[in-house]
Amino acid sequence: MSSSEAECLFCKIVAGDIPSTAVFETATTYAFRDINPQADVHVLVVPRNHHADAAALSSEDPALLAEVMLAGAEVAKQEGIEESGYRLVFNTGPDAGRTVFHAHLHVLGGEQLGLFGRP
Amino acid sequence: MSSSEAECLFCKIVAGDIPSTAVFETATTYAFRDINPQADVHVLVVPRNHHADAAALSSEDPALLAEVMLAGAEVAKQEGIEESGYRLVFNTGPDAGRTVFHAHLHVLGGEQLGLFGRP
Numbered sequence: 001m002s003s004s005e006a007e008c009l010f011c012k013i014v015a016g017d018i019p020s021t022a023v024f025e026t027a028t029t030y031a032f033r034d035i036n037p038q039a040d041v042h043v044l045v046v047p048r049n050h051h052a053d054a055a056a057l058s059s060e061d062p063a064l065l066a067e068v069m070l071a072g073a074e075v076a077k078q079e080g081i082e083e084s085g086y087r088l089v090f091n092t093g094p095d096a097g098r099t100v101f102h103a104h105l106h107v108l109g110g111e112q113l114g115l116f117g118r119p
Numbered sequence: 120m121s122s123s124e125a126e127c128l129f130c131k132i133v134a135g136d137i138p139s140t141a142v143f144e145t146a147t148t149y150a151f152r153d154i155n156p157q158a159d160v161h162v163l164v165v166p167r168n169h170h171a172d173a174a175a176l177s178s179e180d181p182a183l184l185a186e187v188m189l190a191g192a193e194v195a196k197q198e199g200i201e202e203s204g205y206r207l208v209f210n211t212g213p214d215a216g217r218t219v220f221h222a223h224l225h226v227l228g229g230e231q232l233g234l235f236g237r238p
Contacts (some may be wrong), residue, residue, distance in 0.1 A: 038236025053190035058159055058185045065188060066181030069209075073174035074213070084210020087235065088173055090188075092195070093204020095231050108236045109214050116208050116225070117157025119233030 005050045009095040010102035014048050024078060027115035028064055029071040031107075040110030041079045041086070045071045050102055054090035072107045087116065124169045129221035133167050143197060147183055148190040149224075159229030160198045160205070164190045169221055173209035176222040191226045200228035206235065 005011050012018040013032065020032035023043050034042040047064050051057035057065050069088065076086045086109035091098040124130050131137040132151065139151035142162050155163040161229065166183050170176035176184050195205045205228035210217040 047208030062185030096179030114238030
């Protein structure tokens with residue numbers, strides 16, 4: 001484990017060292033509620049293994065990327081928003097407001113969502 | 120080809136039957152500018168093959184999902200927003216404002232982006 005992983009917030013959440021509200025989990029993924037929700041439903045899905053961002057996850061472990069996406073779809077089903085609709089978001093870098101450097105998928109829904117580009 | 124594919128806007132764009140402004144392409148993906156951009160950079164990446172939405176693409180062809188994501192990262196590099204940051208978005212269903220039923224990844228950046236949940 002590199003020092004960046006040892007200090008990684010989401011690695012600590014996956015390990016249970018920092019508490020979170022679990023929503024769904026598989027052998028390779030973990031889903032929990034965002035502590036600053038932007039919608040009625042706002043869940044984060046992370047791969048248990050550390051990958052820096054969406055591009056790294058996609059190139060380093062494409063099967064795991066698909067598992068993260070399918071976990072997001074399963075969360076939508078569990079939360080009852082599969083039919084009403086949901087948004088899946090990966091943010092990379094400062095302009096996207098990204099703050100944790102462990103790839104994570106946002107799952108949002110439960111109400112009519114707004115636009116997703118400029119403020 | 121099903122009738123839904125025959126009538127699919129993005130299948131027609133991939134086929135060149137409807138014009139678009141190409142940004143990047145591979146053997147399996149095609150990227151073009153959104154005609155209603157929500158940010159300075161707003162590009163759509165689609166798999167050339169028809170898949171209804173992100174969940175279907177993830178379960179039916181996980182390798183292709185990764186190719187779409189990596190094409191999105193390559194678009195970010197080409198557009199000069201790899202370091203400043205970018206957002207990758209899949210919308211599913213009415214609450215997310217989805218309008219075309221061929222899985223597509225939004226790539227947004229080039230300026231400070233806003234929130235991405237409720238309006």
